[in-house]
Amino acid sequence: MKIFVTGGAGFIGSALVRSLVRDKNCHVLTLDKLTYAGDLKTLEGVSANSLHRFERLDILQTKDVLRCLLEFSPDAVFHLAAETHVDRSISGPAVFLETNVTGTLSMLEATKCYWEELKGPKRATFRFIHVSTDEVYGSLGPKGKFTELSPYRPNSPYAASKAGSDHLARAWHVTYGFPSIITHASNNYGPYQFPEKLIPLCILKALKGDPIPVYGTGKNIRDWLHVEDHVEGLWNILKRGKPGETYNIGGGTECTNLELVKRVCSLIDILQPRNGIGPRSKLITHVPDRPGHDLRYAIDTKATFRKLGWKAKMNLDEGLKETILWYLSHPEWCQHVQEKYAGERLGLARAAK
Ligand SMILES: NC(=O)c1ccc[n+]([C@@H]2O[C@H](COP(=O)([O-])OP(=O)(O)OC[C@H]3O[C@@H](n4cnc5c(N)ncnc54)[C@H](O)[C@@H]3O)[C@@H](O)[C@H]2O)c1
Structure with a gap:
């Protein structure tokens, strides 16, 4: 199979590319602009593999995207390229609208043009998988979970831009019969995640002995998904999704979040003991909350299990341990990406009063 992946030099995209090339034996073309969040070092595991090709390109360059599609002739597109950090969307929302909404429009237009020329089984089985987030559903109270039928109520500029892109992907299906599928995943963690996100930020700060910031009370709840479980879910959607x-x-x-950070600290204390200084949890520092911080996300995956047979396998403590060990054994990657972001607080520039 030939698969076209946008955003493949980022965290989830690179995990998907590694899995497609190494485990599924697919030919993959990775298209990525290489913003601060994308890096060729993240793709090192497949860079020498003849099944993999890389093209540095902005998804907004519709004609060039179409040229790549025509040259590569994929059986499916996984669209992951996006601006993804909520805090950055608070201080600078414009690029989120540009990349996530206009960029998705560009991808849909280029891919529709390519798909319309396909014939026979290749056209019938072609899929455009738009990778999105549970954050489009907004925030839950203490009870209940998001289902596929939950209403859209995005609260952050990031979530609003992803919601906009979802609506485009859906409309292209209804209006043009374009074979788009939308996925909503919960918060991911695992190897190669850029250290602006909570878990790698916490790991790297804990290892350095720096204060570990927890927003507000730390009572916000997330439903943590290991990136490899996510990637396996995406593969199932490609194979069986409608x-x-x-x-x-x-x-x-x-x-x-507070419990999660405490778990990460305890695991690091075991995996990388430091004598005489006390537990890393002492480094936890409560800082002003994120403006508009969603209280709780939780996903009901019953429908996905019923339709696809997919269910996440990774236990959270096991996944965290594996992730910490990965960060401990990849100091060069960590140092390289920290040259682009040193861990300073983001997202307060335009905080609501
Ligand atoms: N990280 C999560 O917890 C999570 C959860 C659910 C859904 N998602 C979605 O999954 C996708 C990937 O997320 P991630 O965490 O891997 O993101 P990431 O920030 O690690 O990677 C994004 C990638 O997109 C690339 N990119 C950005 N703008 C581009 C452009 N204009 N043209 C081409 N490439 C561009 C970047 O260079 C980078 O490689 C996103 O669409 C995100 O909304 C993420």
């Missing part, structure tokens, strides 16, 4: 449908992908591991 155009026009939405699939929710969650880890089934609800945890408050």
Whole structure:
């Protein structure tokens, strides 16, 4: 199979590319602009593999995207390229609209043009998988979970831009019969995640002995999904998902941010003991909350399991341990990406009063 992946030099995209090339034996063309969040070092594991090709390109360059599609002739597109950090969307929303909404429009237009020329089984089985987030559903109270039928109520500029892109992907199916599928995943973690996100930020700060910031009370709840479970879910959606449908992908591991950070600290204390200084949890520092911070996300994956047979397998403590060990054994990658972001607080520039 030939698969076209946008955003493949980022965290989830690179995990998907590695899995497609190494485990599924697919030919992959990775298209990525290489913003601060994308890096060729993240793709090192497949860079020498003859099944993999890389093209540095902005998804907004519709004609060039179409040229790549025509040259490569894929059987499916996974669209992951996006601006992804909520805090950055608070201080600078414009690029989120440009990349996530206009960029998705560009991808849909280029891919529709390519798909319209396909014939026979290749056209019938072609899929455009739009990778999105549970954050489009907004925030939950203490009870209940998001289902595929939950209303859209995005609260951050990031979530609003992803919601906009979802609506485009859906409309292209309804209006043009274009075979798009939407996925909503919960918070991912695992190797190669850029250290602006909570878990790698916490790991790297804990290892350095720096204060570990926890926003507000730390009582916000997330449903943590290991990136490899996510990637396996995406593969199942490609194989068995139906155009026009939405699939929710969650880890089934609800945890408050404070509890999560404490778990990471305890695991690091075991994996990398430091004598005489005390537990890393002492480094936890409560800082002003994120403006508009969603209280709780939780995903009901019953429908995805019923339709695709997919369910997350990774236990949270095992996944965290594996992730910490990965960061401990990849100091060069960590140093390289920290040259682009040193861990300073983001997202307060335009905080609501
Ligand atoms: N990280 C999560 O927890 C999570 C959860 C659910 C869904 N998602 C979605 O999954 C996708 C990937 O997320 P991630 O965490 O891997 O993101 P990431 O920030 O690690 O990577 C994004 C990638 O997109 C590339 N990119 C950005 N703008 C581009 C452009 N204009 N043209 C081409 N490439 C561009 C970047 O260079 C980078 O490689 C996103 O669409 C995100 O909304 C993420």
